[in-house]
Amino acid sequence: MALIERLKEEQKSAMKAKDKPRLGTIRLALSAIKQREVDERITLTDDDITAVLVKMVKQRRDSVAQFQQANRTDLADVELAEIAVLEDFMPQPLSDDEVGALIEAAIAESGAAGMQDMGKVMGVLKPQIQGRADMGKVSGLVRSKLG
Structure with a gap:
């Protein structure tokens, strides 16, 4: 299954399960993918979508570091939860x-x-x-x- 279709299926599952944090993160990912497609007037491949997801995870890791420096563990926890959801759609990490x-x-x-x-x-x-x-x-x- 293509990555974009997998994201859309997981979005439906999250809606049915009323899992708001997961749903919100998946919607953010789909939005970022759609934004890049519109900006560049292309249809993204799975590799391009993975690159978008990698960028989103990197941004969230930077945010976590900043929140932890500011002693805002509540915000850092939200970002860590989003990272966990995004990593579900990324390829298996290499050893x-x-x-x-x-x-x-x-x-x-x-x-x-x-x-x-x-x-x-x-x-x-x-x-x-x-x-x-x-x-x-x-x-x-x-x-x-x-x-």
Whole structure:
């Protein structure tokens, strides 16, 4: 089933179950997807939708950090609940070993010799890892392998 259809089915299920927090989060996701489709005048693929969801999760993680610094655990809890709902629609996360193996393969594939080739390695890795691992962490691992 396509990701957009899965989101719409889950929206219906949340409505029937009267699960307002889940319903609200799914509506936010569908709205963000629709906004991008309208802005760019395209129909998004599952990979594009995953990228939208990754962006939404990243925004919420930033908000959680800010709320926790301000001692607003009530707001942080709301954001954490939204992250949990959004992660239901994202691909299975990769283990550290799988990420390491993908990095090694990308370095070999791109023929990277040093830090100046980091862009090539990340270009190979991004489509494989998008939504399945934290790109910041992956970038640090690539940097340590090349440096």
